[in-house]
Amino acid sequence: MTPRPSSSGPDPEKTAAKKAAKSAKAVKKAGTKKAAVKKAVPREAAVEVAVSPCLDAGDRERLLAGTHHEPHAVLGAHRVPGGVAFRAFRPYALAVTVLSGKLRVELHNDGDGFFSGLVPLSEVPLHRLLVAYEGTVQETEDPYRFLPTLGDLDLHLIGEGRHEQLWQALGAHPTTHEGVAGTRFAVWAPNARGVRVAGGFNFWDGTGHPMRSLGSAGVWELFLPGVGAGELYKFEITRPDGSRTFRADPLARRTEVPPATSSVVHASDYTWGDGEWLARRADAPAHEAPLSAYEIHLPSWRPGLTYRQLAEQLPAYVADLGFTHVELMPVSEHPFGGSWGYQVTGFYAPTARLGDPDDFKYLVDRLHRAGIGVLMDWVPAHFPRDDWALAEFDGRPLYEHSDPLRAAHPDWGTLEFDFGRREVRNFLVANAVYWCEEFHIDGLRVDAVASMLYLDYSREPGQWTPNEHGGRENLDAVAFLQEMNATVYRRVPGVVTVAEESTAWDGVTRATHHMGPSGFGGLGFGLKWNMGWMHDSLEYMSREPVHRKYHHGDMTFSMVYAYSENYVLPISHDEVVHGKKSLVSKMPGDWWQQRANERAYLGFMWAHPGKQLLFMGQEFAQGAEWSEAHGPDWWLLDPEYGASADHRGVRDLVRDLNTVYRATPALWRRDTHPSGFAWVVGDAAEDDVLAFLRLDTDGTPLLAVSNFAPVIRPDYRLGVPDDVPAWHEVLNTDAARYGGGDVGNPDPVKPEPQGWHGRPASVRLTLPPLATVWLRPA
Template sequence: MALTQNTPPAPLPISSELLTAIAHGTHHDPHTVLGPHVHPPLKATGPQWATVRVSRPLATSVSLITATDRHTMTHEHEGVWVAVIPAPGGNAPEYQVDTTWGDTTHTSDDGYRFLPTISEFDLHLIGEGRHEQLWTALGANQRNYPTSFGTTTGTAMAVWAPTARAVRVIGDFNGWDGRAHAMRSLGSSGIWELYLPGVGPGAPYKFEIYTADGQWLRKADPLARATEVPPATASIVADDTYTWGDNTWMTRRATRDPHDQPMSIYEVHLGSWRQGLNYRDAAHQLTEYISDMGFTHVEFLPLAEHPFGGSWGYQVTSYYAPTSRFGNPADFKYLVDTLHQAGIGVILDWVPAHFPKDEWALGRFDGTCLYEHPDPHQGEHPDWGTYIFNYGRNEVRNFLVANATYWLEEFHIDALRVDAVASMLYLDYSRVDGQWTPNRHGGRENLDAIAFLQEANATAYRRNPGTMMIAEESTAFPQVTAPTHVGGLGFGFKWNMGWMNDTLRYLHEEPVNRRWHHGMLTHTISYAFSEQFLLPLSHDEVVHGKGSLFTKMPGDDWQRFASVRSLFAWQWAYPGKQLLFMGNEFAQRGEWREGGSLEWGSLNDPAHARVRGLVRDLNTLYQRHRALWDNDHSPEGFRWLEYRDSDHNTVSFTRTSHNGDQVVVIANFAGVPHENYRVPLPHGGTWREELNTDSSVYGGSGVSNTSPIAADNTPWGDGASHSAVIRVPPLGVLYLVPESH
């Protein structure tokens, strides 16, 4: 039969090798074959045509549907189907694909007819390591497009795998057979991309990566925003929809400097605070509890997805996904939202120092050292058996900097506590000679990690006014909380590990021996204003055989309860913000176990309940008296009144606010009371007890000063012009405030 102008020509030819690569999903640019490709015009005035190829492995029949016609496709090779359709004006028409497998027919759009979902500007920013909202370009992002068939909904997939020979997307939507969903390489960027029509929220997926040495790896998405519940390891297309109700909080946050505000933090491991709670349960129960206790902030141990619960979240595999153990991302947003609406700030533990070696996650992601440093002296952690990020690689640094931004912006997190900063700062951290390589200046500092921390902090503060970056840093590295523009690391706070260690070591001594260790209590003030400090009594102090705070204290039960109460009053009064791990607030006897709930039953014992009552009152007094918080980082807010009285195990100091509010603190760590004890006071007039940890209300012995305390003009202590004779309780702390002056 003779061909007419309306007879379709033969499909555009391709080689058998290329066709096989397309069929197997091993070609780096399948869009050059799949999807519509317009023929060169045969005649200036003749009809024009387009060859359309689709990959539908195991299909029994495939048809193309345009606005006006149905075109039966021909099976070409190993699941690749082809048809030639009219292309009026040289433009391929929009179409859908009908695919039949046995008795089942499915109609879908064709992802290979869409332009790349990542812009050239995105690629430029990623290459420069400056894409501050990286999650909007990489990972799984929902994209909708208007078509003649209505709105096409789907998910744009993109992943960085620069040495891969091919990348495919696999999931329930293709029976975990990636041949029909091969991604295209976007040139030298190392980014692979594909739009998947019809794939939406809730769909599990992974990337299948064909390495340079010919192996297929199945990997979770590094930028997945949701995951399956462990031990399952697939990524999940997240639902981006959530309506926030914390506008008042967020507006106020952007206009306030939190570093000069009261901050009393309740540290929580969500899985063991009360076992069995999900994010939404916790939103109500935890918010109610923290509100009642008067804490200003809650700090969660890491909640990014992690495969092993026993790591407490510190071995992260999905940095952009809240753990699915307690619900989906919207549920976690609900938790944050509820806390904010109750006036409670949210701090999240963040772990950019290392990541685990699970073969389905970040490690050797494209068959090479991609996220981890290739030098084992810098790329593997000897203590934790984990990989260390390659902080000097643009894309890796960008991955982490954007991750910090992600939590602050997408989840309204108010602060990130950065874990294990010391391990990042030093090339010789936990290494002996021969196991580390000096930097280019011959020193031990990890210059790339330092630059990364500076960038992460500067970016977080610039983009999100009113947030905080907090360093868990245990060495004397200089200028941790100094601004980056003067060479500092740029953190807002640093955990004061020295204060914590020395205070607990001092209190571990029997009271009769403490006179010989008095310096542990007093010398920490010598560096208290060298950084902006936060005072932690954290989870690390009550695990792994360390015992609880209660059992760290010497003596019988009465002495232990008294010592715990005096420790908390000392912490709340000392310069710096404070953090207390859950269970400590009621002097839990057992050390913390992540596999069980806190010992809530102990609150049936009045002694434990009274300790909790003290913590509640401390939080109330703390926020009432500006002296206890608004001048935390300046020596002008602190003055010793008496620090040499080691024979009585007693010290006293005054805290002063910018507006003149004063609180005098007198701490007696001896096991006996001091009667007729003269204490220095900063000025004359009358004073009263604002707090007494030995009050019978808190389970103490009731040694107190019930009448107003009249200061006389007898100089005493460290140069104080006035003093008074009072009763000082055993293992007790007093707060005195002026009644008149």
């Protein structure tokens, strides 16, 4: 905005106008064919035949149409016969004057926003532009005098699909280039006929800011002086057919708050304080360490809270309950909140709904300082069709597969990535690295892996084409997942990748260089969600106890394949929405029995081989399904409600489960090795009883016993090792403080020399109804 003149000082507009008029007179007097500054002209220059500085018709037409590949070659200042030609493209400008030291030259108005002039100089000088618009005059740098901001190595790596820090090359970056502060813009759009930058800084008219093509890599680049952090922008792309489209930056690190769709120039100034956490993060691999994750949908955990406000509440809550990690449902920017983040448009930007990227860093930092790891859902399987985002980004299929049958996801109305295109793989692999390196994320849970692995996923015959070997495996997706995992583990020690893979694909958590019987190398994930265990065990628990004996195998079958992969036992958001009921509401019986069933189930789950994951609200037996609109029913924990003690009891159990779990290496150190588990009795179907031992590396045991019948079983004999002098009950889900009947074994239980269940000794326990008990050597 032009400042108003004061009564005691000169009018800035009049002063600038006088200067521009004076400059115009000087140029008019000198002319374009005479030496305006003779002292600067060497003798040999005098014999050169001067040329017209005006752009030819072809360049003018391409610049006006937004299809010029090399605007820097014709705009700016260039040595030509007769001196230096200055050319500027400033739509809506009334006059443009070149400033260089004491030199002031007003350029000729060539029409359509073009200005030019020939100055008899021997060398191209550093210069600025004084641009007069109606009512204002601006002094600015000439964007077209700068060399490219990307080097040959960047372009080579982008072209090869091997730029592991792609976000540092592409996107918008405030920087100082050739001594001038501004923002460098770069975007991959190989099919575009031209690309321009539009934003608040040019009133969303990119006509005067065309980008240059940097060759075969398909990258377009422009450095804009004076543009800084916080500016809104998009890329204006001219498609192959000549039409134009405004697109958000695929590598934008910040976005507007949805439903607005612009990208935002971002510069982080966050200082991390989690050095101690990062230093010890890689002490043990995830499958040999305790991992108990609390799954959270950040926008609805406490609706209305920002990232920084969440940072004041969430770490304390999670630490109090003893979880080792949080798992965040997708935080990448997404236009529709009802997708819960699973339809991503801004893969490099945390959602602006809760704050800016540094605010999100603050939340991660505070969680780390509280001793809590941060896992994040990552969605590389697909993206939505919004016409301002990735779909046909430069006028042709680019991020999606060129075959419409391969591109269209049949279930979600979205588009699948073209995993066979090296630049697309690079976009995704670098994105995985980005979250781990820039935001200190400790692990990525990869969504919908099965949909990526199979060409016929949700497709009927005739809707898919077999791979080159005649199979249904998506070989491109396999190669992508292997590359992603190998790259992340190499670059960021201590992180873990987790696959949500719902089939029996061989080798999901096997190393990529180890071949399996199928002929494929492993996918390289650290952990895999055990969807089979989840489905079978919930089926069992939802049945009336009188029927459970007929389905006993649902609770034991998981041990047949428990060591085929490194597993997580997931009770996730997917199990408590869309009519599936909350965890406690899945359970049969009256309210007391429902809570008892949930407590018994959680005790069984925490003792079973595998890591744990529990969705928010289930830790206090919320009866209603989760809704992103209002989140968990926290009022159930309010003391003024009489029923709140029931819910607090379940929450107290979860806290104790985590406390004992973390303090008992037998429950996690050998999660992925058969020597860490032994059945005591797995076939007591008539009793609805399961009992097993978990074993540490030194053989130290924990005995877990679940009674899924609604009756007390006194003096229930179980075989045990004979080298334990006494067993002490360390956890009982029927304890009164959890809302149970307080039936159990308060005193140490001494083994008897009577063999049982194939073991040399045995104990007689009182098994409470619908409960799980844990016992350790006293």
